[in-house]
Amino acid sequence: MDCQCCQKKPAHIRVCDIDDNVMSEQFNICADCWIFVKRYLFDQERHLAPTREVLNEVRQLISSKESTALAVAEAPGGLAPTGKPAEVPVCPDCGMTLAEFKAKGRFGCPRDYEVFHTHLDPLLERIHDTTPPRHKGRVPAAGESDDSLVRQRQQVARLKDQLQAAVTQENYEQAARLRDQINALENAVDAGKAAPGGTA
Amino acid sequence: MSNESPDYFTHPLGEWLKGTGPDHDVVISTRVRLARNIKGFPFTGRADLKQRGDLLRIANEALHRVHLEKSVVTLDLQALSETERDILVERHLISRELAGAEGPRGVTFGRGEMLSIMVNEEDHLRLQWIKSGFDVDRAFSAIRRIDLALEKVLPFATSEQYGYLTACPTNVGTGMRISVMVHLPALTLLDHVEKVFKAAQRMNHAVRGLYGEGTRAFGDMYQLSNQATLGRSEEEIVSNVKAIVPQVLEYERRMRGELYTEKREFVEDKVLRSLALLRSARRLSVQEMMSHLSMVRLGVDLKIITDVTMNTVNRLFVTGQPSHLQREARATLGPTEREARRAELVRSQLATGTN
Numbered sequence: 001m002d003c004q005c006c007q008k009k010p011a012h013i014r015v016c017d018i019d020d021n022v023m024s025e026q027f028n029i030c031a032d033c034w035i036f037v038k039r040y041l042f043d044q045e046r047h048l049a050p051t052r053e054v055l056n057e058v059r060q061l062i063s064s065k066e067s068t069a070l071a072v073a074e075a076p077g078g079l080a081p082t083g084k085p086a087e088v089p090v091c092p093d094c095g096m097t098l099a100e101f102k103a104k105g106r107f108g109c110p111r112d113y114e115v116f117h118t119h120l121d122p123l124l125e126r127i128h129d130t131t132p133p134r135h136k137g138r139v140p141a142a143g144e145s146d147d148s149l150v151r152q153r154q155q156v157a158r159l160k161d162q163l164q165a166a167v168t169q170e171n172y173e174q175a176a177r178l179r180d181q182i183n184a185l186e187n188a189v190d191a192g193k194a195a196p197g198g199t200a
Numbered sequence: 201m202s203n204e205s206p207d208y209f210t211h212p213l214g215e216w217l218k219g220t221g222p223d224h225d226v227v228i229s230t231r232v233r234l235a236r237n238i239k240g241f242p243f244t245g246r247a248d249l250k251q252r253g254d255l256l257r258i259a260n261e262a263l264h265r266v267h268l269e270k271s272v273v274t275l276d277l278q279a280l281s282e283t284e285r286d287i288l289v290e291r292h293l294i295s296r297e298l299a300g301a302e303g304p305r306g307v308t309f310g311r312g313e314m315l316s317i318m319v320n321e322e323d324h325l326r327l328q329w330i331k332s333g334f335d336v337d338r339a340f341s342a343i344r345r346i347d348l349a350l351e352k353v354l355p356f357a358t359s360e361q362y363g364y365l366t367a368c369p370t371n372v373g374t375g376m377r378i379s380v381m382v383h384l385p386a387l388t389l390l391d392h393v394e395k396v397f398k399a400a401q402r403m404n405h406a407v408r409g410l411y412g413e414g415t416r417a418f419g420d421m422y423q424l425s426n427q428a429t430l431g432r433s434e435e436e437i438v439s440n441v442k443a444i445v446p447q448v449l450e451y452e453r454r455m456r457g458e459l460y461t462e463k464r465e466f467v468e469d470k471v472l473r474s475l476a477l478l479r480s481a482r483r484l485s486v487q488e489m490m491s492h493l494s495m496v497r498l499g500v501d502l503k504i505i506t507d508v509t510m511n512t513v514n515r516l517f518v519t520g521q522p523s524h525l526q527r528e529a530r531a532t533l534g535p536t537e538r539e540a541r542r543a544e545l546v547r548s549q550l551a552t553g554t555n
């Protein structure tokens with residue numbers, strides 16, 4: 001049976017409203033919606049509201065937030081009764097949310113490991129059967145890595161953006177200068193040397 | 201290496217097909233793979249096309265700055281046809297995911313097809329080394345040499361807590377996966393594969409069919425690999441695999457022996473019928489080819505068959521795959537034409553006096 005809240009996922013949880021010891025209505029709800037519904041049902045101010053109303057509110061909440069909603073519910077501190085997020089972990093580098101990670105099973109960028117680290121440890125313990133989940137192998141030798149290739153590529157990318165802008169503004173002198181710079185950098189990279197003065 | 205050269209796509213040079221390494225009666229190959237990502241970029245799945253283009257350039261520049269092997273081939277996967285990409289999959293040089301992905305991506309491999317480096321798979325770099333037979337130590341030290349060379353020119357994303365950071369948390373830590381490709385015809389015949397699956401799982405290793413799904417793998421080929429990449433050092437992962445795989449090998453050998461001593465006629469009948477079928481069929485599906493090749497391979501090991509080599513059988517497992525046939529024919533083949541071509545190839549390779 002489909003969840004009567006989101007009308008998408010299979011329902012595994014049943015909620016019954018009881019009036020004067022008689023069951024008036026019952027609802028089937030999926031596990032994901034239940035995370036929200038229970039916060040309303042057990043909230044001090046709202047616990048007397050009929051389940052039907054609660055489901056309506058939760059449905060609106062979910063459709064308005066869709067992906068971030070789950071992250072809210074899972075966040076430490078949880079969802080405030082008003083529906084305002086208490087704390088939503090979102091990666092500042094790539095915008096990854098916990099809900100998106102859960103849906104895809106893949107992270108967006110290396111920083112996500114730090115951003116979601118509290119949620120991650122139990123998962124890593126399970127996957128790798130190790131407690132606490134900490135790396136034991138080698139790491140790259142400190143200070144040995146040369147990131148000039150990455151920096152040059154990033155600089156080329158930036159210059160290309162500037163070139164695009166210069167062309168759009170019909171600033172052809174500037175564009176020519178930028179093109180020379182890009183060529184010099186590309187040649188330096190191809191020759192396997194560091195670019196002359198190639199810093200960003 | 202240009203894309204027009206026919207040799208490259210029709211004649212696999214894979215050292216792992218030789219059928220010679222340690223324990224080659226059961227083990228086809230040992231592969232050690234390392235997942236690496238370059239600092240300052242999102243993982244491939246979240247990188248836009250421009251970033252993927254930059255990543256590919258950076259990776260290729262780095263790969264050419266470092267001395268990987270005497271001679272390497274770099275292919276731009278966007279420039280290849282679907283058939284060519286599938287050939288690389290059939291030859292275990294790239295993953296099916298990378299072949300089917302979109303955007304800038306590439307592969308660099310050594311002439312012996314032992315080293316292969318995928319760029320813009322799920323992780324920016326997937327470094328792998330394949331050796332024929334059960335040879336974890338050599339495969340591991342070879343790929344570590346490549347890793348150490350690359351880390352001097354590429355800043356890899358790592359953290360103190362989690363080690364090498366990967367797109368999927370199942371690879372984090374060492375980023376290392378050892379996969380041993382094993383041929384288990386006796387365990388399959390006697391229905392003991394399920395037991396091996398479960399035992400391996402208890403020891404945190406996974407077994408899966410290499411071709412096809414589930415427990416019934418075409419050709420009785422399976423892949424055994426470590427599950428955990430975090431919380432163990434590389435050396436520990438190596439020694440775990442070295443402790444577990446031999447048990448599977450012994451089990452398979454014991455069952456082969458029992459089969460042959462207790463049901464000699466049954467085994468000989470199965471093996472020789474398969475050989476006869478492969479030597480005379482005019483049409484062969486890939487599934488049929490693999491299941492009979494499996495019996496022939498068993499027959500070669502048990503010396504029931506003496507005029508066919510392991511190398512011939514191993515190679516047919518690759519060259520009889522659809523894309524290899526397609527490329528060899530230099531035309532798009534329909535299913536029946538392909539079956540006819542496959543039968544022809546198998547007949548010519550197994551013909552008496554050719555091995």
Ligand SMILES: [Zn+2]
Nearest residue numbers: 003006030033
């Ligand atoms: Zn629901």
Ligand SMILES: [Zn+2]
Nearest residue numbers: 091094109112
């Ligand atoms: Zn991120």
